[in-house]
């Protein structure tokens with residue numbers, strides 16, 4: 001009895017400082033059609049009403065811009081207001097030097113249009129996503145550390161004097177990119193680090209589902225060690241339900257459930273902010289590698305691939 005009381009108290013104390021739990025949310029469906037406010041709201045409501053799990057009340061966006069427009073505010077913002085979904089904002093910074101300018105235009109427009117109904121929902125802002133990683137690859141388009149630091153300072157200037165001032169500004173990248181000494185000045189410029197970790201993709205390491213726990217925490221711990229004391233948020237992780245085998249990593253629902261129960265459930269228990277990849281990947285098409293908890297179809301009609309209970 002005494003133990004169960006203590007466990008109950010611990011559960012209450014834990015919930016008081018609960019981790020932020022959310023999903024990564026793309027701006028468009030698989031067929032490249034733009035998600036509208038109604039689509040975003042539908043996803044957010046589903047995330048808040050998952051069977052056998054709770055607390056998934058946040059979302060991470062990659063861009064502030066509505067897909068298919070130059071700099072209109074992404075309709076995920078009014079959808080988040082409508083559903084009381086908290087927001088990790090993202091500004092897409094690769095591709096052209098115009099990108100950050102357009103992102104900042106949309107960010108300012110969102111503040112002006114929606115005011116504190118919007119800004120009160122913001123838990124953080126990520127300037128960029130895996131840009132340093134892509135920059136180190138010959139055939140991919142990213143940006144280097146000096147450009148990224150300039151963009152971070154542009155974003156800080158843009159939110160100064162607005163209700164978003166003081167919201168933590170970070171950057172999302174792979175841990176080996178943060179580890180690269182060339183990039184260490186980026187860490188000085190941000191308030192938190194976003195860690196993306198996918199044991200499935202770690203083909204040069206032992207990466208069976210049985211190794212996944214070790215791979216994930218090795219990456220997370222390395223990121224924490226180089227974070228200069230700043231918080232490390234898990235901004236992307238997941239295991240695919242279908243797709244080709246990568247080294248020893250087999251994509252299926254059984255392994256995706258093992259990974260969810262181990263990684264998602266443990267992160268929540270440890271109060272580490274987590275943005276899962278992802279709620280539903282196949283919609284208006286079938287993803288070749290599908291990381292979704294749900295298959296294609298109406299999110300409130302289809303069942304998740306596996307039991308989400310922790």
Ligand SMILES: *[C@@H]1O[C@H](CO)[C@@H](O)[C@H](O)[C@H]1NC(C)=O
Nearest residue numbers: 132135136144145180182183
């Ligand atoms: C470190 O980062 C620089 C700049 O992006 C890149 O040129 C270099 O290849 C990276 N080194 C490694 C080992 O990835």
Ligand SMILES: *[C@@H]1O[C@H](CO)[C@@H](O)[C@H](O)[C@H]1NC(C)=O
Nearest residue numbers: 213214215216217218219221
């Ligand atoms: C990660 O760090 C935690 C806490 O220090 C430790 O318990 C765990 O063994 C580490 N895991 C790996 C794979 O390094």
Ligand SMILES: *[C@@H]1O[C@H](CO)[C@@H](O)[C@H](O)[C@H]1NC(C)=O
Nearest residue numbers: 051052303304306307308309
């Ligand atoms: C929820 O959990 C119960 C008990 O473990 C299980 O019977 C049920 O199938 C689960 N629901 C879903 C949708 O996975």
